[in-house]
Structure formats: structure tokens, C-alpha cells
Amino acid sequence: MQAVAKAxxxxxxxxxxxxxxxxxxxxxxxxxxxxxxxxxxxxxLQLEKVVRSAVxxxxxxxxxxxxxxxxxxxxxxxCDDGPMIKRIRARAMGRAFRIRKRTCHVTVVVGTxxxxx
Numbered sequence: 241m242q243a244v245a246k247a248x249x250x251x252x253x254x255x256x257x258x259x260x261x262x263x264x265x266x267x268x269x270x271x272x273x274x275x276x277x278x279x280x281x282x283x284x285l286q287l288e289k290v291v292r293s294a295v296x297x298x299x300x301x302x303x304x305x306x307x308x309x310x311x312x313x314x315x316x317x318x319c320d321d322g323p324m325i326k327r328i329r330a331r332a333m334g335r336a337f338r339i340r341k342r343t344c345h346v347t348v349v350v351g352t353x354x355x356x357x
Contacts, residue, residue, distance in 0.1 A: 241298070241301075241302055241305065241306070241351050241352050241353075242298075242315065242349055242350070242351035242353070243294055243295075243297040243298035243300075243301055243302075243349070243350055243351065244294065244297065244347065244348070244349050245290050245291070245293035245294035245296075245297055245347075245348050245350075246290075246345065246346065246347045246348075247286065247289070247290045247293075247345070247346045248322065248345045248346075249322050249323075249343050249345070250286050250322070250343060250344050250345070250346060251341070251342075251343055252282060252283055252286065252342065252343070252344060253342040253344065254319045254320060254321045254322075254342070254344035256281070256282075256283050257283045257286070257287065257319045257344050257346060258319050259281070259283070260276070260279060260281055260283040260284050260287055261283075261287060261317045261319055261346075263275055263276075263279065264276060264287070264291070264314055264317065265314060265316075265317045266313070266314060266315075267313065267314055268310070268311075268312070268313055268314075269291065269295055269309065269310060269312045269313065269314060269350060270310040272291060272314055273288060273291060273292070276288040276291070286346070287317075287346065287348075290346050290348045291314065291348055291350070293348075294348045294349070294350040295309050295312060295350060298312060298350055298351070306352075311352055312350045312351060312352060313350065313351065313352070313353075314348060314349070314350055315349045315350060315351045315353060316347070316348070316349040317346075317347070317348050317349070318346070318347045319344050319345070319346050319347075320344065320345045320347075321342070321343075321344060321345075322342070322343030322344050322345050323343060324340045324341065324342055324343065325340075325341040325343065326338060326339070326340060326341075327339040327341065
């Protein structure tokens with residue numbers, strides 16, 4: 241059983257989002273949400289919302305089959321670059337400096353699949 245949640249065009253760079261994402265990838269949903277709640281980064285709040293959305297999607301899809309949502313694991317978490325918002329800042333002697341405001345797309349897959357070794 242798997243459920244997916246995506247968030248697109250999040251403000252913030254993909255590089256910074258991946259730092260937080262590496263903390264929770266492969267963990268139990270309950271542990272991941274606790275970890276994200278106490279991580280002092282803007283990306284942690286955004287990622288927490290996506291994980292909660294994926295859990296809600298799983299509850300919607302599977303209903304009674306899913307006894308406890310805390311049994312879910314984060315199977316896959318990806319972050320891709322989104323489009324950049326380009327702005328111009330005035331600099332000395334009539335020059336212009338380009339400011340690139342980066343965005344990213346986040347995908348989180350939660351499920352109950354366990355790897356057996």
C-alpha cells in the first residue's frame with residue numbers, strides 16, 4: 241500500500257530542502273514528524289505539511305485497511321528544482337544585479353512495504 245503527496249513551486253532551494261529530506265527518508269511517519277517539528281529550518285515546516293498530506297491521502301485511499309497511520313513509513317522522498325523567479329537589483333554605477341529566487345517540487349511516498357532481508 242502506497243500513497244503519494246506532491247507540493248510544487250515551494251519557495252526555497254532544492255538543495256536546502258534535500259538537507260532536511262535526508263533526515264527523514266526511510267523513517268517511520270511518527271518519528272519523521274517528530275523530527276521535523278523540532279528541526280529549525282523553513283524547509284522542515286514545508287516538508288512536514290507534505291508528509292501529513294501523504295498520510296491523509298493514505299487514509300483516504302485505504303480507509304479501513306489502514307488500521308494505524310503511524311505504521312506507515314516514508315518509502316521515497318524526492319526534491320527537484322522548480323522554475324526560478326528572476327528579479328533585478330540596482331547596483332553601483334548604473335549596473336544591475338540579477339537575483340534568482342529559487343523554487344522546488346517535493347514528492348513524498350508513504351506506505352507499509354517493508355524490505356525483508
